[in-house]
Amino acid sequence: MASSPPKTTAEPPAGGATIFGHPRGLATLFLTEMWERFSYYGMRALLVLYLVSGGPDAAAGSQGGGLGMSAATATAIFSVYVSMVYLMAMPGGWFGDRVWGARKTVAVAGTVIMAGHICLALPGSAMFFVGLALVAIGSGLLKANISTMVGHLYKEGDVRRDAGFTIFYMGINLGAFAAPFGIGIVGEKVSWHLGFGLAAVGMALGLAQFLFFSRHLSPHSSLVPNPLTAAERRSVTVRTLAGVLVAVAFYGIVIAAGVYTLNWALVPIIAAGLVIPVAVLVRIRRDGELSDAEQKKMSAFIWFFVAAAIFWMIYDQGASTLSLFGDAHTEKNLFGWEMPTVLYQALNPLFIMLLAPVFASLWLALARRDREPTTIVKFSFGLFVVGLSFYVFLIPMGMVSGDEQVTMWWLVGIYLMHTVAELCLSPVGLSLTTKMAPKKYMSQMMGVFFLAVTAGDSVTGLLAVAGVDLNGAGVVALEATAAVAAAGAIYLYRNRVRALMGDVH
Template identity: 70%
Template sequence: MASSLTTASPSPAHERTVLGHPIGLATLFMTEMWERFSYYGMRALLVLYLVSGGVDAATGSQGGGLGFTAATATAIYSVYVAMVYLMAMPGGWFGDRVWGARKTVAIASFVIMAGHVALAVPGQLAFFVGLLLVAVGSGLLKANISTMVGHLYKDADDPRRDSGFTIFYIGINVGALLAPIGIGMVGELVNWHLGFALAAVGMGIGLAIFLLAGRTLSPKSSIVPNPLSAAERKAVITKALAVLGVVAVFYGVVVAADMFTIKWALYPITIAGLIIPVAVLTRIKRDKDLSPVEQTRMSAYIWFFVAAAVFWMIYDQGGSTLSLFGDKNSERALFGWEVPTTIFQSLNPLFVVALAPIFAAMWVALARRNREPSTIVKFSVALVIVGASFFVFAIPLSQTAGNDTKVTMWWLVLIFLMHTIAELCLSPVGLSVTTKMAPQKYASQMMGVWFLAVTAGDCITGLLGLAEVQLNGVGVILFQAFAAVAAGGAIFMYRKKVNALMGDMN
């Protein structure tokens, strides 16, 4: 960490730096921090707002929500998160072929802000329109802003690169840490829609920083790497209109037949979220324009993708299954104060901010001694730890199953700590390895592919919720725990094969 976070770090003499990193990292850090503030603040409220006013709302909770069951709320939450990351793929495509990364991020920020404004308007229609806008905007932004971090470092083997992504990751988590305290507490304790309005303010601040400090970014971020030809643009517009037409006719028939329910909207998205990642990886892998080296690296990348999907399936239940458990089944008294449920969503980013510098320093120190674990080993460790967290979760679940018993909130603290340790072994490393292994033709799109792993994981959870599976059941939790640990063991056994496919990108 010392060498990567000081001016002693290797960098061109003419390059403006902050703590040894390109100054543009500070701009992207602040932009992402405020965007995450808006996103995670809204997300901390989402499940609680969805069940509020219904049979699964906690006793004494604020009314005025949408009154869905816990299973349906979990499904909506999971599908929404999956959509955010699903939209990262077309977001990367827009960056590569239409607007360039920088312009795409600016447009996306406007869309996200509009979505939060819609969420601030009472009513179910405005709520779902807002969710859609935030999902679309977040997808456009996510793939491109991470790619812009990669643009700041001229070489893939720049020794500052991994620590730079870790610093960027801290920005994400500073925003996520502050969001439940600000947006979450206001929404949960005062008014849901006031909380959503604060999310719009947060995104507005992030957009202002991005526009005002744009000169610090790499000129490469303004370039469209592979612009559409006139013929391609016409074909894309024609296909898009055709798809929209089919969807409109289909749902028009469903509504006319008086058959429409929320599941008619959720099931197609969920199934698409499982099919699309497979189709995208297959298309890239079979692209004849890729060099033999790029083909081989894509074979290795599939291992990381599958591992990440299993990881996010469990990890993202922190905002749904764990949040609902904490709301109804945890004793949250602390020095005479009842801790709001949304505050628990600050635990993970708090731990990340505290531990990320330690992990970054540890990787650098181990690298100097040629003892740093390979990327595949880090992924294996992450899967084992996140699986173990659900083995731990099964303990308080078994104590509260079928009764009104409440358990200490410190179980949740321990679980979120385990999630964070696992996350730091996988997520920033996954961002970095994606930018390093991406074929040149798919530079921004590959970051979208990485986020599709989140889509796949959350869509599995979404399908379970839509099928009314009780995700807080002990048996379901233990099954997921075993699956993650088994997956971690499997990729560890094949680590030498994966490292060989990666070549010099280990």
């Protein structure tokens, strides 16, 4: 998923260019994002496999030494983790805007992420969950600010701007593609904790070069655009401490009573992941300072938000439900080589790097002929394809029982469908958000769009916590139907939605 566009622009620093005619700072940010995504996607590829390792839902013959959880619990934890990464993007943006500035926030974020991976590399379930929380917090802080810093490198109207973001986006996918090879294989085949340790090394490399070459970044990245007043700082400190004390007291009572289970931690987080996105959307939509046109655009945006949440609910199961199925039920023999399960996670970034230029060229060619599909059509098509992918998933599911296996090419095809759907929906959604954002909330709306990921993954987490078998044919069919139905609804009501969108097409 692409990072958000910048919120401000500034005069780029002097000093020439070193990467395809772009400011030197682009190379710094490219490498920072590449190494951060390398560590993030490497750990993500291992996560559910490690959680079920040693338990009843682990694949026969797989490495032991994990936490031995059920597939349902592992999927719930994975979903909560991903949802928190995107939920933390909103306070991450707030810290960049009001407390530290983008550059300092990214430096702190990289340090927190590295510390999290170090905790994951240490034995013990307590350290594991501390590490998971740190990586989620750090990733949210970094994601909200690093693309803003890319924008700082270019003056308003600089024709290199879009190309610069394209180069930066390639860093995301390059890191994501390399991660299963550099981290995943070691973790799955040698040692889980060594794999997590390599993720820490990757983040350390990214952080080191960011700090060393930060002199090439725009001076504007060090500024705090809207610093807190002394009164606001006191208020935030008091509220934060009060919230921490209430949480500590509550969980202290639960633990002392001997009734604590993992669900006492998961359920409140899942609830927050569902309630906060709804509350944010309602607050913006009901803001009396918005013009009639802006309120109508927000009504249209809600359609796309709900559709995106359903999309991410299915898409992000590529690293949980699909990964567990691939580990237990696919024959991964590739020209005589037994392919590690984690390499399934390299397919999506590989397909993106191959297909993104094709889609860009296709939209441009169709636009020249005045036949480019509208945003609504692209969105509905992306939803339809991701729903169709889960209908396809039903076929290999129906072919296995017990320890039986099917060919790996079923999953390769499903991941390809996910990529096609993503290229129709995710970039379109990012662009649409910048066009439909009310002026008052221009800086916040990209974070609001990311909350669709939080909402979608929270639904998956809720189903898993409730004990629903996400590898069951009934649930997979239900999720597929929800996506296809949402695609149909958007398409059937496209004229109504288009009218709400006003001058945005």
